[in-house]
Amino acid sequence: MATVVRGRGRGRGLSSRDLADGAVPRPGDGDSSRNSVSSNGSSTNSQSLTEIEDLISNLNLDITDMELETLLELAQNSPSDDASIKKMAEIVYTKCVKDREFSKTGAFICDKLAAVENNGTKFRSSLLSLVQMDYKEKDRLRAESVSKFLNSFSLMCQIFGTMRTAGGEVFKPLVGPVFECFQLILDDKRCNTDEYECVCEQLQCIGRDLEQNDREKMDQLMEKIRTKIIRDGASPQARCSLLELMECYCRGWKALSNDVTRFYYDTSMDILTD
Numbered sequence: 001m002a003t004v005v006r007g008r009g010r011g012r013g014l015s016s017r018d019l020a021d022g023a024v025p026r027p028g029d030g031d032s033s034r035n036s037v038s039s040n041g042s043s044t045n046s047q048s049l050t051e052i053e054d055l056i057s058n059l060n061l062d063i064t065d066m067e068l069e070t071l072l073e074l075a076q077n078s079p080s081d082d083a084s085i086k087k088m089a090e091i092v093y094t095k096c097v098k099d100r101e102f103s104k105t106g107a108f109i110c111d112k113l114a115a116v117e118n119n120g121t122k123f124r125s126s127l128l129s130l131v132q133m134d135y136k137e138k139d140r141l142r143a144e145s146v147s148k149f150l151n152s153f154s155l156m157c158q159i160f161g162t163m164r165t166a167g168g169e170v171f172k173p174l175v176g177p178v179f180e181c182f183q184l185i186l187d188d189k190r191c192n193t194d195e196y197e198c199v200c201e202q203l204q205c206i207g208r209d210l211e212q213n214d215r216e217k218m219d220q221l222m223e224k225i226r227t228k229i230i231r232d233g234a235s236p237q238a239r240c241s242l243l244e245l246m247e248c249y250c251r252g253w254k255a256l257s258n259d260v261t262r263f264y265y266d267t268s269m270d271i272l273t274d
Helices: 048-057 065-076 082-098 100-113 123-136 138-144 146-162 172-187 193-213 215-231 236-250 258-273
Strands: none
Touching: 048 065, 048 082, 065 100, 082 100, 082 123, 082 146, 100 123, 100 146, 123 138, 123 146, 123 172, 138 146, 138 172, 146 172, 146 193, 172 193, 172 215, 193 215, 193 236, 215 236, 236 258
């Protein structure tokens, strides 16, 4: 089954390349099953977008082969106009910004729909436009709702970690915004435990790719995290999460063993019950 496993906190350390990749290859892989996913097909089933929205809204954290196949078929049958491509992107994006734990699954789905296109309007471009809009409004968004900001930020991280260009590269225009959002969170002395947890969760997923694209910014980010652990007044639970992240970083972003992960989990739970 082409499932994407997502569990806040305890699923950390799994990079996007750990996703099941047997169902549909990435753009540029030359696979006809992926390249055929285009809204230029002859079918213009007016119910397709409604069915796509129903399918996405009812997904949990996993998507099966059958659900993925249905989704791709519906995408093929969606109305052949630019608005339908944008609407599909909005459907997935809206689901993700309402549920942070769905962001990895959402990014996986976006990767499979990336090749959908009509008259120059691409699903991928429509999706990135939505990401860009939230990024530009990040300060206002965070002031209004930390939860919604974290949901949007998590999706941006997962898109960066999961989706690739036709040449197999990460979306480099996302590197700067992702680092900037990490800095935004860590620079705020009012940062809450949930934000620290999000930082740790996302960095364990995409840290390696970020570091490969901007080592200097990663060094600066790690220095800030060390300072938070030692003397910036972070809560014991936040320091526990940040220390787990630092250990992952020192191991070259390799996933921590189950025993080490369990240690940090148990310690975090002990802190909460003190």
